[in-house]
Amino acid sequence: MASLDNSIIVRLKILGENFEILADPDLALTYKEGKNIPLNEILAVDCIFKDARAGDKASEDIMSKIFGTNDVNNVADQILKKGELHLTTQQKKHLLEERKKQIINIIAKNAINPQTKSPHPPNRIKKAMEEVKVNVTISKSAKEQVDTVVKALRPILPLKFERITIATKIPLKYSGNIHHILEEFGEVKKEEWVGDGLISCMEIPAGLQDEFYDKLNNLTHGEVEIKILK
Numbered sequence: 001m002a003s004l005d006n007s008i009i010v011r012l013k014i015l016g017e018n019f020e021i022l023a024d025p026d027l028a029l030t031y032k033e034g035k036n037i038p039l040n041e042i043l044a045v046d047c048i049f050k051d052a053r054a055g056d057k058a059s060e061d062i063m064s065k066i067f068g069t070n071d072v073n074n075v076a077d078q079i080l081k082k083g084e085l086h087l088t089t090q091q092k093k094h095l096l097e098e099r100k101k102q103i104i105n106i107i108a109k110n111a112i113n114p115q116t117k118s119p120h121p122p123n124r125i126k127k128a129m130e131e132v133k134v135n136v137t138i139s140k141s142a143k144e145q146v147d148t149v150v151k152a153l154r155p156i157l158p159l160k161f162e163r164i165t166i167a168t169k170i171p172l173k174y175s176g177n178i179h180h181i182l183e184e185f186g187e188v189k190k191e192e193w194v195g196d197g198l199i200s201c202m203e204i205p206a207g208l209q210d211e212f213y214d215k216l217n218n219l220t221h222g223e224v225e226i227k228i229l230k
Contacts, residue, residue: 002027007044008091009052012083015066019083020052021045021076025091026098031080033141039073048075087138095138100129102142103149107159110205111150114160119207128157162206165189168216169197169225177219185212201229 002024010028011020022044031037040046048058060070067075087095108122129136134152136145150159163186170178175198182188186204193199204212209228216224 001040001046002042002044004044006091008088009086010079010083011086012079014082017058017062017066018050019058019063019075019079020049021047021079022049022052023076023080025085025087025095028080028085029095029138032085039076042080043072043076046072048072048079092138096136099138099142099145100126100136103136103145104129106142106146107150107153107207109207111159111161112206113158114162115158117206119210120157120159125153125157128153131156160206163203164206164209165201165203165229166209166212167199167201167227167229169194169199170216171197171220171223174220174223178216181215181219185215197225 002022004022006024007022008025008028009020010023011018013019023042024044027037027042031042048063050056050058058075063070063075067078069075104122104125107125108119112119129149129152132152132155134149136149150161153159168182178198178200179188182200182202185208186202188200188202190201191198213226216226
């Protein structure tokens with residue numbers, strides 16, 4: 001169960017009736033955005049309230065009439081998806097910072113400077129966002145806001161979203177540990193055993209190339225061969 005001390009009220013008013021749950025603010029927002037999270041991790045109390053602050057439980061009969069069930073998880077699911085989150089000022093501030101970090105991470109991983117063909121460090125993106133005073137909200141997911149943020153940044157920070165195709169040759173002695181790393185960074189298009197190594201052709205977000213190279217070099221102690229195809 002979530003912490004009761006840090007929980008928020010999520011409220012749904014429907015057909016003149018009020019239904020509330022006490023939930024973890026971060027997980028409730030993430031669940032509302034469509035991620036599959038066990039409800040027992042989100043709820044601070046395994047109960048549906050009419051008034052959570054007063055501790056008044058919702059009528060099971062009224063729940064059954066409105067939701068078609070009085071099962072706590074089923075009703076909580078609908079409250080989380082359709083209801084309104086009541087956040088404290090501190091919780092809003094925390095979630096806003098997390099949303100900004102998510103947006104910065106998406107841009108850093110997927111975009112490059114078209115002039116240098118190199119990724120922008122996250123701190124550079126953060127400073128640019130502060131300079132242009134771009135508006136970020138917690139009511140939308142990070143993905144929904146990326147286009148707006150990029151449009152605001154482009155006058156001072158050259159950005160281009162691009163995927164690159166890379167060929168790698170991994171020596172045979174390291175090949176057993178390589179597949180999960182390749183799949184972590186992108187989509188493997190083709191693989192072929194050639195002589196003493198595994199040649200892989202894959203597509204990755206351009207912004208990940210430096211991290212990708214570092215990881216392969218660390219794994220192979222610098223024995224990997226890497227070539228950008230396009």
